Amino acid sequence: MKIFIMGCGRTGAQLATTLDAEGHQVTVLDVSEFSFRRLPADFKGTALVGDGTNDETLKKAGIESAEAFVAVTQGDNRNIMAAQIAKYIFKVPKVLLRVYDPLRRELYNNLGLEAFSPTIIFAQLLKSNLLDRGQ
Amino acid sequence: MYIIVIGGGKVGYHLGKALLTESNEILIIEKERSRIEFISNDLGAVCMLGDGCEVSTLADAGAARADMLISVTGDDEDNLVACQVAKHKFNVPRTIARINNPNNEAIFRLLGIDVTINSTDVIMESIQQEMPTHMLTHLMTLHERGMEMVEIKIPADARSVGKKIKDLELPAGSILTLIIHRDQKPVTATPDLYIQTGDQIIALTPTDTEDQLKLALKGK
Numbered sequence: 001m002k003i004f005i006m007g008c009g010r011t012g013a014q015l016a017t018t019l020d021a022e023g024h025q026v027t028v029l030d031v032s033e034f035s036f037r038r039l040p041a042d043f044k045g046t047a048l049v050g051d052g053t054n055d056e057t058l059k060k061a062g063i064e065s066a067e068a069f070v071a072v073t074q075g076d077n078r079n080i081m082a083a084q085i086a087k088y089i090f091k092v093p094k095v096l097l098r099v100y101d102p103l104r105r106e107l108y109n110n111l112g113l114e115a116f117s118p119t120i121i122f123a124q125l126l127k128s129n130l131l132d133r134g135q
Numbered sequence: 136m137y138i139i140v141i142g143g144g145k146v147g148y149h150l151g152k153a154l155l156t157e158s159n160e161i162l163i164i165e166k167e168r169s170r171i172e173f174i175s176n177d178l179g180a181v182c183m184l185g186d187g188c189e190v191s192t193l194a195d196a197g198a199a200r201a202d203m204l205i206s207v208t209g210d211d212e213d214n215l216v217a218c219q220v221a222k223h224k225f226n227v228p229r230t231i232a233r234i235n236n237p238n239n240e241a242i243f244r245l246l247g248i249d250v251t252i253n254s255t256d257v258i259m260e261s262i263q264q265e266m267p268t269h270m271l272t273h274l275m276t277l278h279e280r281g282m283e284m285v286e287i288k289i290p291a292d293a294r295s296v297g298k299k300i301k302d303l304e305l306p307a308g309s310i311l312t313l314i315i316h317r318d319q320k321p322v323t324a325t326p327d328l329y330i331q332t333g334d335q336i337i338a339l340t341p342t343d344t345e346d347q348l349k350l351a352l353k354g355k
Binding site: 053054055056075076077078080081084085088089101103104107110111 | 188189190191210211212213215216219220223224236238239242245246
């Protein structure tokens, strides 16, 4: 699968590394070249310096043929904007994004975006592990 | 009207000031405490500390009863999200976003923002207006009608000089509205008026017909 990942932080780099190792065609975008240090030396995908909320950058990077787009920068709003550009302008079939703020995640899920909140997911994980203790 | 302004920078502050003089109820939402203090000293208690993109902040601000939300921060993504949250969560009837990157104008419209103000283009147009080499200047876009309002300055070598308005071959749908002959008062552009060198013409023309209009008035 041809996959775009916007944001090469810990999550973005981890996802890119795994997908690349499994043979997917991965393009990672980040505004800072320094972020690409998180990618392994044998990474076969493409690492591009650029802003994923800029439609021209996305076009040049070949988003029109992408099958999936994942927005995992540190900024909720940046992820929301980039995901909408990917989904509604470039018609990428599968678009996922991270939104830390649970309320904003809920709103954009209702508007048709597949948004995930690490805040909710991690809190739930901690809670279930806490309550499972001793069983 | 109750108007919420997101962003208390230079634009937000001056916008708030202008809206207040028109006796609106306003609230400026700003993240930086120092800006809040500065604005409050001048305009009174019209500021709120917070992130205008957050649902809870907008709820506290009473967005549900707002008539309009105008987002004028320096970050396009923040302006987009503030407007979308206002529109979809609080049903604010009218949302206006400032756009810093001209590329985003079409994207914002597609994503449901009612009005976009492209600050970069606005500044560029104002500068072009002051450059004598530019014959045609954009004044405003009437998005709903698909029309542009433009100002045209007639140079001495224009092919329309000495012709009557009714004899010009204007693009379909194009209307000349006002003519300002050099050093005179503006007059309505009636069919029998002659175009003269140095005229300023205010015209309405369908979007994408500007080049044809220029050709009709100036020639090559």
